Amino acid sequence: MKLSVVILNYNVRHFLELCLRSVKAATSDIPSEIIVVDNASEDDSCDMVKTFFPEVKLVENKQNLGFSKGNNIGVSKAQGEYLCILNPDTVVAEDTFSELLKLYNTKDDLGIIGCKLIDGSGTFLPESKRNIPVVKAAFKKMIGDSKYYYANHVSENGAGDVDVLVGAFMFVKKDVYDVVQGFDEDYFMYGEDIDLSYKVLKQGYKNYYFGGTSVIHFKGESTLKDKNYARRFYGAMQIFYRKHFKRNYLFDALVWLGIRMAYVFRKHAKLETAEVNVYRLVSKEINPKLQSVLGKEIVLDSDLETIQPNNEIIFDTNHISYKKMISLMQDLSVGKKLTFKILPKDSSFIIGSNDSKGRGQIITF
Numbered sequence: 001m002k003l004s005v006v007i008l009n010y011n012v013r014h015f016l017e018l019c020l021r022s023v024k025a026a027t028s029d030i031p032s033e034i035i036v037v038d039n040a041s042e043d044d045s046c047d048m049v050k051t052f053f054p055e056v057k058l059v060e061n062k063q064n065l066g067f068s069k070g071n072n073i074g075v076s077k078a079q080g081e082y083l084c085i086l087n088p089d090t091v092v093a094e095d096t097f098s099e100l101l102k103l104y105n106t107k108d109d110l111g112i113i114g115c116k117l118i119d120g121s122g123t124f125l126p127e128s129k130r131n132i133p134v135v136k137a138a139f140k141k142m143i144g145d146s147k148y149y150y151a152n153h154v155s156e157n158g159a160g161d162v163d164v165l166v167g168a169f170m171f172v173k174k175d176v177y178d179v180v181q182g183f184d185e186d187y188f189m190y191g192e193d194i195d196l197s198y199k200v201l202k203q204g205y206k207n208y209y210f211g212g213t214s215v216i217h218f219k220g221e222s223t224l225k226d227k228n229y230a231r232r233f234y235g236a237m238q239i240f241y242r243k244h245f246k247r248n249y250l251f252d253a254l255v256w257l258g259i260r261m262a263y264v265f266r267k268h269a270k271l272e273t274a275e276v277n278v279y280r281l282v283s284k285e286i287n288p289k290l291q292s293v294l295g296k297e298i299v300l301d302s303d304l305e306t307i308q309p310n311n312e313i314i315f316d317t318n319h320i321s322y323k324k325m326i327s328l329m330q331d332l333s334v335g336k337k338l339t340f341k342i343l344p345k346d347s348s349f350i351i352g353s354n355d356s357k358g359r360g361q362i363i364t365f
Contacts, residue, residue: 003032003097004080004174008070009088010038013045014351014362015218016088018344020053022322026092030101033057036088037074039064067167068183068192075174075182083177087168090117091216091342093323099213100171111205112172112197114165116156116214118326120340120353120360122333125217126150129209130164132198157211165207167193168217172200179203214326219356309336314350316343 009016037059038046049058117125129151154160180199183192315325341352353360
């Protein structure tokens with residue numbers, strides 16, 4: 001088997017369904033398997049997987065075991081030569097995995113490959129490529145200067161070696177994952193991807209960012225930024241430093257300060273509350289049930305130039321590919337201040353998020 005896609009889920013049933021539909025489309029021509037590990041969700045995630053995706057390997061944990069352990073359990077079931085560690089609140093293009101498989105065979109000593117991540121508004125997520133968070137970089141990021149934290153030597157649409165890739169999407173050979181013993185289970189949430197990336201580098205492999213394919217990461221869903229976020233994140237950074245560097249009392253003090261100040265500087269995007277027109281792409285065929293729910297105008301793909309700023313687009317993936325949708329999100333997000341939602345193929349809900357820091361919206365019909 002060529003590829004195992006491992007998805008760790010916790011209480012994001014609708015985002016997981018969208019993710020799985022995109023992954024199925026992206027693996028249709030690849031000998032592959034999909035493994036969903038559920039960390040004791042309280043919604044109907046597991047029932048949904050069993051009903052709509054019976055071919056998926058489902059692991060139902062009896063408690064929330066955290067990100068590292070949950071993913072390691074999934075990988076232990078994997079039969080593929082390659083792994084993709086994937087968040088449930090992501091959407092991949094039809095050629096994402098095939099592009100990365102080709103890339104892996106063209107370069108020597110590859111460790112982890114990451115790709116360009118965008119949020120639900122089509123905006124690039126800079127954590128797609130990062131540097132090792134040495135004390136200087138971590139401190140400057142804490143006060144709002146991310147120049148040293150993110151890997152700015154590679155452009156968002158470019159490609160090149162980077163230190164750290166994000167756990168929402170990691171493409172790696174299973175042999176490499178096994179050599180470094182996977183995610184360190186001392187981390188419950190946050191920091192595991194930094195640790196894994198660093199362990200791969202220490203084994204002599206190169207981590208690589210590839211901006212030639214884009215993946216949507218709604219981000220606010222699988223890692224909701226609640227009041228404990230700062231404590232978990234900076235606590236994970238303490239674990240990382242203690243494992244890989246000499247104890248740094250300055251950084252410990254900065255962590256203490258960061259936990260207390262993080263929410264002073266954290267700003268959430270203000271969502272548009274005014275009435276907007278909604279445009280559904282891209283079919284001539286009108287779904288009366290959908291129209292009755294929204295009661296908005298519907299236009300065709302060919303009429304994109306007529307869409308005015310401050311409106312909303314619904315991508316109907318019954319009639320548009322995921323790759324086309326992701327490309328349009330990035331193109332249309334520039335200048336027009338549009339919002340986006342997705343109607344997954346063969347589904348009865350619309351889903352999207354305008355803010356990478358908060359919850360998205362789900363409309364069922």
